[in-house]
Amino acid sequence: MTAKPSNRKSVRKAATVSRRNFLKSSMTLAAGGMLIPFKAFSTECDFTTDDIEGPFFAEDAPWRSVIAAADEPGDRFFFGGKVFANDCETPLENAIVDIWHASNDGCYTIFENCTTGNPNNDDYNLRGRVYSDADGNYAFETIRPGFYGNRPQHFHLRMMAQDGTELVTQVYFEGDPNIASDSWASDPDAVNRIIPLTEDTNGFTGNFDIVLDSPPFLDTDEPWKPIPEYFALFPAFPNPFNAYTEIRFDMGMDSHAAVEVFDLSGKPIKTLSEGFLNAGEHQAVWNGKDTMGNSVPSGMYVIRFDTAHFSDFQKVVLIK
Numbered sequence: 187m188t189a190k191p192s193n194r195k196s197v198r199k200a201a202t203v204s205r206r207n208f209l210k211s212s213m214t215l216a217a218g219g220m221l222i223p224f225k226a227f228s229t230e231c232d233f234t235t236d237d238i239e240g241p242f243f244a245e246d247a248p249w250r251s252v253i254a255a256a257d258e259p260g261d262r263f264f265f266g267g268k269v270f271a272n273d274c275e276t277p278l279e280n281a282i283v284d285i286w287h288a289s290n291d292g293c294y295t296i297f298e299n300c301t302t303g304n305p306n307n308d309d310y311n312l313r314g315r316v317y318s319d320a321d322g323n324y325a326f327e328t329i330r331p332g333f334y335g336n337r338p339q340h341f342h343l344r345m346m347a348q349d350g351t352e353l354v355t356q357v358y359f360e361g362d363p364n365i366a367s368d369s370w371a372s373d374p375d376a377v378n379r380i381i382p383l384t385e386d387t388n389g390f391t392g393n394f395d396i397v398l399d400s401p402p403f404l405d406t407d408e409p410w411k412p413i414p415e416y417f418a419l420f421p422a423f424p425n426p427f428n429a430y431t432e433i434r435f436d437m438g439m440d441s442h443a444a445v446e447v448f449d450l451s452g453k454p455i456k457t458l459s460e461g462f463l464n465a466g467e468h469q470a471v472w473n474g475k476d477t478m479g480n481s482v483p484s485g486m487y488v489i490r491f492d493t494a495h496f497s498d499f500q501k502v503v504l505i506k
């Protein structure tokens with residue numbers, strides 16, 4: 187598994203040195219041209235502090251806000267907040283917020299064999315990513331993390347702003363008896379990451395606002411497109427087909443992907459492409475034969491394109 191959009195990150199980094207940001211910074215120049223530190227004019231603006239990533243981060247988490255199945259054991263937990271730029275005021279849109287945490291039993295999926303209530307056998311259970319919206323909001327529905335070892339309960343977060351600024355941190359909960367003895371949670375830098383919780387009949391709610399060391403404005407040559415928009419499955423051609431049909435698809439980022447043919451009952455016919463693919467344009471060809479190399483009957487078939495971030499399908503018709 188790889189897959190941070192590192193190729194895009196380098197582009198965004200370069201774009202942030204923009205005239206608009208320069209002009210904004212220039213406003214800190216006092217009369218007479220003397221450079222006064224920006225903080226001299228601003229109220230206190232503390233960036234969100236980092237924390238250790240730990241051993242259980244997994245890339246390529248699905249894009250979703252509900253990361254626990256309805257019958258996942260544990261107390262339901264509604265977690266969210268706003269992402270702000272480094273002025274502590276301007277909401278950051280399209281910042282990636284990636285969350286992962288332990289189950290009610292203190293177990294991390296992918297790395298450990300966790301018994302869960304997840305009905306879909308979801309490898310990425312209790313993991314997910316979202317983009318902050320136009321007002322900087324992000325939100326997840328999950329369960330309250332359990333204890334493991336001597337650690338307090340916590341969410342792991344990994345964030346990336348549009349300009350490529352990254353932050354890895356953890357969020358703790360007020361009143362947790364394990365905070366005092368935990369070297370990370372008891373660090374003075376963590377004090378703003380120990381959040382109060384409220385509880386009602388639906389479960390717990392916790393709010394956590396994030397300030398990234400990222401400028402409020404971007405001045406890029408092209409509008410930012412959230413990564414999933416770069417994924418696409420294009421219409422097969424020709425369709426209907428006789429000898430073969432070609433299926434083009436775009437990968438928005440490096441990821442595992444599969445293109446498979448099924449009949450209308452859902453029976454797998456043939457895998458056209460499966461494996462780790464780089465971001466960019468790809469194509470697969472189906473010659474109307476199954477995995478054994480036998481020609482399949484005339485009729486309608488379904489071609490599915492699946493990645494951790496995007497899925498789509500289309501129907502094709504084989505005519506003999």
Ligand SMILES: [Fe+2]
Binds near residue numbers: 242288342
């Ligand atoms: Fe952890």
